[in-house]
Amino acid sequence: MAPLLAVEGVTLRYGTGAHVVTATERVSFTVSRSERFVILGPSGCGKSTLLKAVAGFVSPVEGRILLNGSPVERPGPDRVVVFQEFDQLLPWKTVKENITFALTASGRVSARDAEAQARRYIEKVRLTEFADSFPHTLSGGMKQRVAIARAMAMEPAILLMDEPFAALDALTRTRMQEELLQLWQDTRFTIVFVTHSIAEAIRVGTRILLLSAHPGRVKAEVDSTGEDVADGNGQLLSSRIHEMLFAEPIHADA
Amino acid sequence: MPMPDAARKTLLLVVLAAIWEVYARSLNNPLLFPTLSATMSALSASIASGELPRAIGYTLILLGKGYAVGLALAVLLTAFASLSRIGADLLETLTSMFNPLPSIALLPLALIWFGLGDASIIFVLVHAVLWAVALNTHAGFRAVSPTLRMVGRNYGLSTVGYITRILIPGAFPSILTGLKVGWAFAWRTLIAAELFFGASSGAGGIGWFIYEHKNQLLIPHVFAGLLTIILFGLFVEYVIFRTIEDRTVRRWGMLT
Numbered sequence: 074m075a076p077l078l079a080v081e082g083v084t085l086r087y088g089t090g091a092h093v094v095t096a097t098e099r100v101s102f103t104v105s106r107s108e109r110f111v112i113l114g115p116s117g118c119g120k121s122t123l124l125k126a127v128a129g130f131v132s133p134v135e136g137r138i139l140l141n142g143s144p145v146e147r148p149g150p151d152r153v154v155v156f157q158e159f160d161q162l163l164p165w166k167t168v169k170e171n172i173t174f175a176l177t178a179s180g181r182v183s184a185r186d187a188e189a190q191a192r193r194y195i196e197k198v199r200l201t202e203f204a205d206s207f208p209h210t211l212s213g214g215m216k217q218r219v220a221i222a223r224a225m226a227m228e229p230a231i232l233l234m235d236e237p238f239a240a241l242d243a244l245t246r247t248r249m250q251e252e253l254l255q256l257w258q259d260t261r262f263t264i265v266f267v268t269h270s271i272a273e274a275i276r277v278g279t280r281i282l283l284l285s286a287h288p289g290r291v292k293a294e295v296d297s298t299g300e301d302v303a304d305g306n307g308q309l310l311s312s313r314i315h316e317m318l319f320a321e322p323i324h325a326d327a
Numbered sequence: 328m329p330m331p332d333a334a335r336k337t338l339l340l341v342v343l344a345a346i347w348e349v350y351a352r353s354l355n356n357p358l359l360f361p362t363l364s365a366t367m368s369a370l371s372a373s374i375a376s377g378e379l380p381r382a383i384g385y386t387l388i389l390l391g392k393g394y395a396v397g398l399a400l401a402v403l404l405t406a407f408a409s410l411s412r413i414g415a416d417l418l419e420t421l422t423s424m425f426n427p428l429p430s431i432a433l434l435p436l437a438l439i440w441f442g443l444g445d446a447s448i449i450f451v452l453v454h455a456v457l458w459a460v461a462l463n464t465h466a467g468f469r470a471v472s473p474t475l476r477m478v479g480r481n482y483g484l485s486t487v488g489y490i491t492r493i494l495i496p497g498a499f500p501s502i503l504t505g506l507k508v509g510w511a512f513a514w515r516t517l518i519a520a521e522l523f524f525g526a527s528s529g530a531g532g533i534g535w536f537i538y539e540h541k542n543q544l545l546i547p548h549v550f551a552g553l554l555t556i557i558l559f560g561l562f563v564e565y566v567i568f569r570t571i572e573d574r575t576v577r578r579w580g581m582l583t
Contacts, residue, residue, distance in 0.1 A: 130477055148480045158474040165496045165579045178492065179482040209580025 075142060076103035077263055078127065078231055082136035085122050096122035097289035099136065102282050104231070107261040111278030111297075113268055115318065119289030120267045124235050127265060128154045140230060150179035153224040157236040159216045162208040162223075169195060169204040172223045181227050194226040195219075197256060214245040221253070225262065234266045238273070250276050254299075271311050271318075275301050283317055293317050361547040369547035370554060379536065379555060386532030389445060390517055393452025397509065400453060401460035408465050415465070422462045430455040430516040434523055448520045455512035460505040467501025468494055500576045507568055514563070518556055 080103070085096040096119030104110040112120045125131045127138055129148040138145040140152065155161070162171050172191035176182040182190055195204050198218040208216055217237055224232055238246045250273060257264065266277050274281045275297050283292040301311045330338070344363055351362040361369075373379035404421075407414035430451045437447035471494055479493035495502070521534020531539065533552055540548035576582050 125477075128477075128481065130480065147483075148477070149483050150481065152481075154477065154481055156474050156477070158472070160472050161474045161478050163475070163478070163493075163496070164581050165499070165575070174492075175482060178484055178488065207579055 077106045077108075077141060078104040078265070079139040080123075080127065080136070081139070083123070083126060083133040083138060084135035085119060085126055085131060086134050087122065087131070095119075095288035097284070100284070100289060100291055101136075102291070102294065104263060104265060106263055109257065109264045109266065109277060109279045111266045111268060111274040111281045112284060113271065113274040113278075113281050113314070113318075114284030114289060115269060115286045117286040117289075118284035120269075120284055121235055123284075123289065124154070124233050124265060124267045127231075128152050128233050150175075150181055150227055151230045152233055153227050153229040154233045154235060155217070155220050155224050155237045157239050159213055159240065161220050162216055164208050167205050167207055168200060168211070168219050171208070171219060172226050175223050175227055179227060190226055194222040197225070197259070198222040198252070214241055214249060217241065217249060218252070221256070225256065225260075228262075231263045231265060234264060236268055237266075239268070239270075246273075253277065271314050272301070274314070275299070275310055281314070283314060285318070358544060358546055361550055365547040366550040366554065369545070370551035373536075373548060373551055379533075379551070382531060382533050382536040382552075383555065383559070385530050386517060386521065386534070389448055389532060390452065390513060392445070393449045393517070394456055394510070394513055396449060397453040397456025397513070398460060400457050401464065401505075401509075404457070404461045405464045405468070408461070409468055418461055418465055422458045425454065425458050426462075428454075430512065431519045431523075434520055438524070443524060448517065451516055451520055452513050455516040456509040459508040459512060460502075463501045463505025463508065464498060467498030467505075470501065471497035500581045503568075503571065503576060507564075510563060510568075514560060 081101050082099045083101070084098050086093050087096060088094070100119075100123060102110070112123060114120050122131055126133055127140075127145065129145050129152065132146075145152070162168075163174065166174055169188075169191050172194060173184075173187040176187040176190060177184050192201075192204070195201055198221060200215060200218060200222070203211060203215065208219070211219065221237070238249045241249060253264075254277070264277075266274075268274050268277070276299055278297045279299075281295050281297055283294070284290065285292050295310070295314065295317075297310065301309050303309050304313065348363045351360050351365075354360050357365060370379070404414075404418055408418035409415070433451050433454055434447065437450040441447040441450055475493065475497055479489050484492060517532070518534045521532045522538050523534075533555055537549050537552035540546075540552065572582070
């Protein structure tokens, strides 16, 4: 079966004044339907930029990104992003309006059906009693749940998550990871999840792409069962990942 | 127990009014400083005769025209500034040039260009409104967070949809500030301009009402005119703009 998402030799650069920074260099990977694909790497590995490229906000200078076989050229509601920032909700709309607006503005759902769909997804993230609240009255975790509900309600081909839980406290973070997995059990949507936390990558992902920093290059790809299991040599997955990310082999090509 | 804010201020007003009344009575010179009671009766007489309501109406119509034209031009200028680098430079240059210039200083020039009439007053009003609104709106657009912009673009909105449904509400706190500053400039400018030459074709605004009664030595009426300006200013500030604020930026938690 052809992959849902194919990233082929993608190099991304962005300019900061006089400097041009290479965010990622010739990164390739594929994501199949219903996969939970995690992009893991330290700061500076270009993982967020890579996600923005898949979303269509950034264009690659080299390589290409294909969604269902056709190239990604601009942002669109078939690739909805959940950001890390709490200000991703429109502050002038209530929780429910944030979702109905997303549905109707993107043309995914008619105005008539948007209301019911919004309610259904608000219920999924257990925020029914806050449906008519404005975002500024919600806690950080609740805001992220609204953002996830909004993204899921749009029923995109692929859900892109850019460190969505990084700004939350540790307890909320763990709970949100569990909730995300439960939501995934229901509908088995495809996720590309960016994080810098090894533990989060193992919990959330079915497959993990490891990127090195400056510029981001693919180090390895590993599978995860959701548990930090030991391999045949008794080494934990997390310590294996840590080694692969940070043990600096002498680069022949450097 | 501490008094509520409103009660404290009301009490202060009553005390000030009492001091006014007592001092004016002891001075006993209605030509220089009329009593509060004389001012109030002049106020009610002017309202009853229809003279003051007519003057208020005249002033408000002028204000409305100037404000509307100023806003329309501000929208154009902001659009130009948001679309191009040169437009943004132009807006910044013009604003920093004209901001230190009190609009009323343009009135003599306006009189030469547009003659003795409403057009001259509208010209200075536009000047009072335009820069404050354009600058604040432009700054507001630029301050809309990159995340919010990406969220808007993620929905695949058209350019018009993106501007009206993401950028304008996102920049609304700044836009509202611009509208308030623009109103404050316009109101002061208008009254000053009316004092300069308030009447055309026999009708005049509140400024003219004050000027005319000063010439007739009806000082209680002058005070009544001043009081009207204060009251109307307070009404716009604390009722109109406050209501808009409560229903929008305060409700949305976007108060800066």
